[in-house]
Amino acid sequence: MYRYDTFDQQLVNERVAAFRDQTRRYLAGRITDDEFRALRLRNGLYLQRFAPMLRISIPYGLLSSRQMRCLAHIARRYDKDYGHFTTRQNIQFNWPKLEETPDILAELAEVEMHAIQTSGNAVRNITTDPLAGVAKDEWVDPRPYCEITRQWASFHPEFNFLPRKFKIAFSASTTDRAATMVHDIGVHIVRNARGEIGYTVYVGGGLGRTPMIGHKIREFLPEADLLSYCEAILRVYNRLGRRDNIHKARIKILVKALGPAQFAEQVEAEWKQIKDTPLKLERKDLDYFRAFFQPHPYEAKADDDATFTPALESDASFATWIRHNTREHRVPGYRIVFISLKARGVAPGDCTSAQMDALAGLADLYSFGEIRTTHDQNLVLADVKQADLYALWQALTPLHLATPNIGTLTDLICCPGLDFCSLANAGSIGIAQELSERFDKLDYLYDLGELQIKMSGCMNGCGHHSVGHIGVLGVDKEGEEWYQLTLGGSASNDAALGDRLGPAIARDRVVEAITRLVETYLAQRQEDERFLDTYRRVGLEPFKQNVYDTNH
Amino acid sequence: MTQIIRDQRIVTDDWCRLDDAAPLPAAGRVIVSLARWRAETPVLKARGDVGVAIPSELDVAELQDDLPHLPLIALYFVFIQPRPEGGRTFDGRAYSQARVLRERHGFRGEIRATGDVFRDSMFYMHRCGINAFEVKPGQDLDDALNAFKDFTLHYQGAADDPIPLFHRRRQADT
Numbered sequence: 001m002y003r004y005d006t007f008d009q010q011l012v013n014e015r016v017a018a019f020r021d022q023t024r025r026y027l028a029g030r031i032t033d034d035e036f037r038a039l040r041l042r043n044g045l046y047l048q049r050f051a052p053m054l055r056i057s058i059p060y061g062l063l064s065s066r067q068m069r070c071l072a073h074i075a076r077r078y079d080k081d082y083g084h085f086t087t088r089q090n091i092q093f094n095w096p097k098l099e100e101t102p103d104i105l106a107e108l109a110e111v112e113m114h115a116i117q118t119s120g121n122a123v124r125n126i127t128t129d130p131l132a133g134v135a136k137d138e139w140v141d142p143r144p145y146c147e148i149t150r151q152w153a154s155f156h157p158e159f160n161f162l163p164r165k166f167k168i169a170f171s172a173s174t175t176d177r178a179a180t181m182v183h184d185i186g187v188h189i190v191r192n193a194r195g196e197i198g199y200t201v202y203v204g205g206g207l208g209r210t211p212m213i214g215h216k217i218r219e220f221l222p223e224a225d226l227l228s229y230c231e232a233i234l235r236v237y238n239r240l241g242r243r244d245n246i247h248k249a250r251i252k253i254l255v256k257a258l259g260p261a262q263f264a265e266q267v268e269a270e271w272k273q274i275k276d277t278p279l280k281l282e283r284k285d286l287d288y289f290r291a292f293f294q295p296h297p298y299e300a301k302a303d304d305d306a307t308f309t310p311a312l313e314s315d316a317s318f319a320t321w322i323r324h325n326t327r328e329h330r331v332p333g334y335r336i337v338f339i340s341l342k343a344r345g346v347a348p349g350d351c352t353s354a355q356m357d358a359l360a361g362l363a364d365l366y367s368f369g370e371i372r373t374t375h376d377q378n379l380v381l382a383d384v385k386q387a388d389l390y391a392l393w394q395a396l397t398p399l400h401l402a403t404p405n406i407g408t409l410t411d412l413i414c415c416p417g418l419d420f421c422s423l424a425n426a427g428s429i430g431i432a433q434e435l436s437e438r439f440d441k442l443d444y445l446y447d448l449g450e451l452q453i454k455m456s457g458c459m460n461g462c463g464h465h466s467v468g469h470i471g472v473l474g475v476d477k478e479g480e481e482w483y484q485l486t487l488g489g490s491a492s493n494d495a496a497l498g499d500r501l502g503p504a505i506a507r508d509r510v511v512e513a514i515t516r517l518v519e520t521y522l523a524q525r526q527e528d529e530r531f532l533d534t535y536r537r538v539g540l541e542p543f544k545q546n547v548y549d550t551n552h
Numbered sequence: 553m554t555q556i557i558r559d560q561r562i563v564t565d566d567w568c569r570l571d572d573a574a575p576l577p578a579a580g581r582v583i584v585s586l587a588r589w590r591a592e593t594p595v596l597k598a599r600g601d602v603g604v605a606i607p608s609e610l611d612v613a614e615l616q617d618d619l620p621h622l623p624l625i626a627l628y629f630v631f632i633q634p635r636p637e638g639g640r641t642f643d644g645r646a647y648s649q650a651r652v653l654r655e656r657h658g659f660r661g662e663i664r665a666t667g668d669v670f671r672d673s674m675f676y677m678h679r680c681g682i683n684a685f686e687v688k689p690g691q692d693l694d695d696a697l698n699a700f701k702d703f704t705l706h707y708q709g710a711a712d713d714p715i716p717l718f719h720r721r722r723q724a725d726t
């Protein structure tokens with residue numbers, strides 16, 4: 001993985017010192033609220049419902065075991081012994097003290113971590129495929145490109161006060177596992193007919209109040225021009241994006257207002273002026289970053305092992321876990337292991353300090369000391385030898401990290417909602433828990449197959465509800481918690497926004513309504529059709545009838 | 553007299569703002585609005601001691617022909633309250649204006665930040681090519697000078713230094 005050189009370390013240290021000084025001056029009454037808000041947001045610090053919330057950046061979701069141990073330590077020392085992994089592959093702490101945040105940032109800096117631009121109207125954490133470097137369908141490792149872009153965007157002097165937050169995601173494989181179509185910029189790293197690497201660029205996708213699917217504005221951008229093209233997009237957006245209304249300030253609104261073709265033209269005109277500047281990447285620059293992401297020293301004959309198959313045959317629970325929580329690795333004899341953070345009775349994405357410490361140890365033992373975070377709030381040990389899988393599973397089980405539900409209904413995404421977030425209309429964690437109780441029979445769950453439920457506590461859509469196969473959105477009805485359901489969304493290659501099912505549903509009927517949606521699917525499906533495919537075939541009507549039919 | 557920061561020093565401001573309705577003084581450095589500049593361009597241009605204050609929505613390419621005659625351009629920064637709710641946000645359009653003036657149009661005169669210019673916004677302004685700061689009232693000017701020391705390095709090129717950090721690694725490597 002990427003390691004800081006003295007430049008990176010110096011920049012992060014200087015940032016910590018600057019923020020310590022800002023916090024001191026704020027507490028001394030020498031910085032106004034407006035000013036401090038602008039500053040703390042660039043360091044991931046929100047002032048929330050009960051306490052400040054600190055969001056720490058995990059660049060493109062990659063963590064070392066040492067960094068994970070530091071997060072465990074921070075949870076223990078400054079928080080209530082747990083952290084919350086987010087849909088942006090970051091981690092949040094919900095209970096730090098404002099005056100302690102400079103100390104937390106200083107401790108993070110020691111392990112090459114920070115909270116830079118994890119909030120505020122700036123370029124946020126760059127995200128990518130959680131299976132980067134190990135997926136079989138990948139044509140090039142996207143992480144060197146992510147790191148180059150991360151550095152370009154960090155402390156960018158021109159783009160620190162954009163109209164609104166700005167999210168960039170990279171994908172470089174057949175299956176889009178990075179939800180690139182719902183990002184401000186989605187970059188697909190591709191090869192052209194001549195075998196040259198380049199980028200197909202999408203802009204103006206996004207979730208939230210006005211969800212939109214991104215528009216392609218460039219078919220093939222040469223590899224050397226990544227940064228100048230991004231700079232051109234950001235400059236056009238910084239100049240022309242709306243600032244009068246927070247709900248109309250994202251780039252998607254600008255792209256829609258100008259039309260994608262006109263927007264693309266403006267970007268192209270701006271880009272022509274800056275493409276032949278020092279922003280141009282040379283082969284050496286890319287090589288520098290690629291060197292950090294070389295394949296691990298995999299064992300040549302890892303598949304030549306006599307223990308794995310007998311273990312599968314003799315232990316049905318292990319076999320179930322393998323089937324649901326692991327995926328094929330590009331190297332024979334290795335598997336990709338998903339760590340489910342969706343155990344029953346736990347808020348999705350929550351992880352205790354004991355679990356973090358244990359995972360760090362397991363990563364050291366079995367997965368080259370690396371851990372990844374996913375945008376559906378799970379973790380991944382990406383490089384586990386098949387001979388080690390049984391021992392790993394045995395270690396994960398008592399930690400409640402081996403719930404075999406990856407990709408199923410109970411592997412749902414939800415934002416912090418009313419329990420923590422000051423913007424929420426309604427709770428989401430409680431519903432998540434009721435659902436995992438209602439659907440706790442594994443055989444039934446497996447029979448349902450791939451089914452994503454995504455929940456947000458308000459229109460901001462941090463829980464990505466608009467791209468859930470079933471989306472759940474909290475709305476406020478005269479001070480009561482109600483929920484709007486949507487069907488048919490997806491953030492993958494077949495990206496689509498969910499359709500509104502009908503009128504909002506009261507809190508005490510939501511779980512029942514979701515159960516009926518599932519029953520409708522079972523009644524309608526043909527052969528082993530997925531929920532999404534059944535929905536796309538039969539449409540909204542049968543689902544709607546079943547949910548709103550009160551004579552049920 | 554008003555104190556400002558120019559070229560990283562505290563100095564007495566030797567420019568004054570001219571109201572649109574006020575008559576043009578016979579001599580002395582004045583800053584006029586864009587509207588007035590446009591209305592009286594030939595006269596103002598000829599003087600060489602008249603600067604212009606531009607709104608942040610202006611595409612600075614429109615000033616191209618005026619630039620050789622302008623000793624000063626004042627940019628405007630402000631905290632705005634977007635509708636319908638939430639905290640105030642900082643309008644960052646002038647950061648782009650400054651960079652384009654310096655890097656594309658080669659403007660060599662003074663670029664001055666006005667409006668909500670606060671200590672912790674100044675480092676980035678400086679990087680974008682702004683060299684003078686009408687720091688807003690209530691800020692400690694001596695402390696504001698520390699803003700230029702917030703960082704000693706940068707990842708990306710800008711008006712102060714066009715060379716991104718990755719070029720240094722490129723060289724270190726060979």
Ligand code: SF4
Binds near residue numbers: 421424459460462
């Ligand atoms: S979706 Fe709304 S309630 Fe949920 S975390 Fe985001 S802002 Fe808060």
